[in-house]
Amino acid sequence: MRLSRIPWGPLVLLAAFFVPTVGSRFYTFVANDVVIWALFATSLNVLVGYTGLVSFGHAAYFGIGAYATGLLMKKAGVSFLLAFPAAGVIAGLCALVFGFFCVRLTRIYFAMLTLAFAQIVWAICFKWNEVTGGEQGMPEIPYPSFDWLDRVATVLPFVGGYRTSDYYYFTCLVLVGISLWLLRRIVASPFGRMLTTIRENAERAEFIGVNVRRYELAAFVIAGFFAGLAGGLFGIFNRGVFPDFAYWTKSSEVLIMTLLGGMSTFYGPALGALVLIWLNQQIVSYTEYWPFILGTILVILLFVFPGGIGGAVTALWRRAQRRPAGA
Amino acid sequence: MPDPSFVFAQSVSGLTAAMFLFLIASGLSLIFGVLRVLNFAHGTFYMLGAYCAYQIVQWIGVESGHFWLAALGAATAIAILGGLIEHFLFRHLYGKEELYQLLFTYALVLILSDTAKIFWGTQQKSVSRPPELTGAFQILGATVPHYNLFILLLGPAIALAFWFVLQRTRAGRFIRAAALDRETLGALGVNVDGLYTWVFVIASFLGGLGGALIAPMRATVPGMDTDVIVEAFVVVVIGGLGSFWGTFLGALIYGQVLSFGILFFPRFSIFSVFALMAAVLIIRPWGLLGRPLK
Numbered sequence: 001m002r003l004s005r006i007p008w009g010p011l012v013l014l015a016a017f018f019v020p021t022v023g024s025r026f027y028t029f030v031a032n033d034v035v036i037w038a039l040f041a042t043s044l045n046v047l048v049g050y051t052g053l054v055s056f057g058h059a060a061y062f063g064i065g066a067y068a069t070g071l072l073m074k075k076a077g078v079s080f081l082l083a084f085p086a087a088g089v090i091a092g093l094c095a096l097v098f099g100f101f102c103v104r105l106t107r108i109y110f111a112m113l114t115l116a117f118a119q120i121v122w123a124i125c126f127k128w129n130e131v132t133g134g135e136q137g138m139p140e141i142p143y144p145s146f147d148w149l150d151r152v153a154t155v156l157p158f159v160g161g162y163r164t165s166d167y168y169y170f171t172c173l174v175l176v177g178i179s180l181w182l183l184r185r186i187v188a189s190p191f192g193r194m195l196t197t198i199r200e201n202a203e204r205a206e207f208i209g210v211n212v213r214r215y216e217l218a219a220f221v222i223a224g225f226f227a228g229l230a231g232g233l234f235g236i237f238n239r240g241v242f243p244d245f246a247y248w249t250k251s252s253e254v255l256i257m258t259l260l261g262g263m264s265t266f267y268g269p270a271l272g273a274l275v276l277i278w279l280n281q282q283i284v285s286y287t288e289y290w291p292f293i294l295g296t297i298l299v300i301l302l303f304v305f306p307g308g309i310g311g312a313v314t315a316l317w318r319r320a321q322r323r324p325a326g327a
Numbered sequence: 328m329p330d331p332s333f334v335f336a337q338s339v340s341g342l343t344a345a346m347f348l349f350l351i352a353s354g355l356s357l358i359f360g361v362l363r364v365l366n367f368a369h370g371t372f373y374m375l376g377a378y379c380a381y382q383i384v385q386w387i388g389v390e391s392g393h394f395w396l397a398a399l400g401a402a403t404a405i406a407i408l409g410g411l412i413e414h415f416l417f418r419h420l421y422g423k424e425e426l427y428q429l430l431f432t433y434a435l436v437l438i439l440s441d442t443a444k445i446f447w448g449t450q451q452k453s454v455s456r457p458p459e460l461t462g463a464f465q466i467l468g469a470t471v472p473h474y475n476l477f478i479l480l481l482g483p484a485i486a487l488a489f490w491f492v493l494q495r496t497r498a499g500r501f502i503r504a505a506a507l508d509r510e511t512l513g514a515l516g517v518n519v520d521g522l523y524t525w526v527f528v529i530a531s532f533l534g535g536l537g538g539a540l541i542a543p544m545r546a547t548v549p550g551m552d553t554d555v556i557v558e559a560f561v562v563v564v565i566g567g568l569g570s571f572w573g574t575f576l577g578a579l580i581y582g583q584v585l586s587f588g589i590l591f592f593p594r595f596s597i598f599s600v601f602a603l604m605a606a607v608l609i610i611r612p613w614g615l616l617g618r619p620l621k
Contacts, residue, residue: 109612116605123598210404295437
């Protein structure tokens with residue numbers, strides 16, 4: 001059987017369900033972090049990798065989603081079932097408004113305007129004490145209620161007996177799995193192909209009658225929507241929502257993940273999230289100077305593996321396949 | 328209507344902030360104008376300038392005149408650092424995508440600011456004002472420290488010197504030519520690679536100087552680099568990326584908006600400057616005094 005035929009995505013997802021059973025509480029925590037960031041990074045890749053729009057303010061939508069879910073669940077007592085999609089919808093709406101202006105600009109100006117909007121979001125979260133808790137953020141976001149699982153457990157005993165954080169991890173797995181599947185469908189659709197065409201040659205796309213700006217805006221909204229979903233999950237996971245979710249350094253972090261994993265492949269950014277978070281956990285136990293290591297990794301990446309892990313693996317794979325034919 | 332002396336004091340403090348921002352943003356704008364790269368690490372150069380000034384003052388003491396030595400020494404050290412980074416690393420990314428260049432400068436932010444933490448820890452460091460300038464003037468009922476007045480005079484002086492170099496010297500002509508058309512300049516026999524290194528050196532010098540000079544006014548702490556770089560971005564975007572007088576104007580506007588914003592909408596003054604940045608980008612992406620990129 002060809003290796004590329006194996007459905008890696010679903011297999012990895014399935015394996016991830018066993019983390020709480022096999023690993024400790026700590027591993028579940030790390031895995032949950034990875035799962036959420038994987039969605040965040042993949043959403044960014046729709047813009048950067050597929051459409052060729054370098055956003056330096058993607059954290060804005062992550063932050064908006066986190067605050068939306070956090071506010072709805074903590075202050076309004078709305079159930080997770082509503083608060084979670086609301087994160088995506090609100091972030092998507094903001095992306096629609098901001099994106100409307102951003103896609104009118106090109107290259108560096110586009111990056112600057114996304115940055116400006118993200119800083120606006122950050123400034124509002126940072127200062128609007130009554131609603132967002134200001135600098136102190138909003139601690140103690142409640143977990144979704146898992147009481148209904150007790151009833152399920154009477155029928156299916158293997159469902160019961162986990163911690164609330166484990167149940168939340170399963171929830172994240174399912175929701176991120178669905179989101180990634182949707183994103184994959186989107187980028188593989190004719191619409192997604194058109195995004196790639198725009199990345200390769202926007203002028204040409206314009207000539208064949210494509211409304212480039214409208215496509216770019218759609219990509220922007222989709223990316224914002226899924227970043228918002230990731231933010232909504234992250235706020236609960238993090239047990240609190242803080243203004244630095246939307247600060248520009250968060251936008252760079254997720255860009256690094258995307259680049260590390262490889263922007264040319266769909267699962268690259270998710271892989272980048274996995275590698276970066278795992279490395280972080282490993283290195284933090286030896287040294288507090290993680291940013292130094294991260295910066296060094298980034299420099300090596302930029303100079304030696306500009307295609308990221310995904311790009312390097314794909315190149316190796318192609319080489320390995322070509323060899324028997326040549327021999 | 329607020330008390331006029333208060334308004335005056337507020338606008339002076341805005342002007343002082345503007346001069347610092349100009350020092351930092353002018354380097355950023357210079358690099359963008361010539362190399363078409365947004366240098367995130369520029370804020371880190373500024374922070375390192377402050378730390379270096381602190382360190383040199385620790386070594387040589389606070390006697391009269393020593394602060395100036397420290398400021399110049401710090402700026403020179405940062406200039407050398409900037410030159411080395413350009414020469415050995417950054418140069419190899421010129422042909423690549425903008426994203427790679429941006430992320431490289433961000434990698435520098437991570438590496439250099441952590442290095443600063445290794446050397447100087449996370450405690451805030453402060454430098455005392457130079458003994459020549461510890462007093463203050465009373466102007467229109469407002470207290471203006473001598474040091475602030477010095478900064479207010481230094482900003483325009485540097486702007487004029489900068490303008491003179493760019494407009495009236497051979498090196499300045501080359502820099503302007505490189506901004507317009509790198510290849511033609513190279514074909515005419517100018518060493519463009521060397522020129523780029525010098526642009527980086529000058530820009531880093533200005534960033535380092537800004538940091539060294541702000542050390543007596545604000546505490547030097549980790550994280551000041553990531554804060555200041557977005558402020559500098561706002562300034563260069565408002566004025567026009569790569570436009571020299573635009574940067575000056577942008578710094579003045581930023582300083583006044585921030586200091587009067589604090590007066591009237593204390594909570595949303597930060598918001599207002601970013602909103603201004605977004606508005607400029609939407610209406611005139613190339614800034615108030617800039618020219619559209621081709």
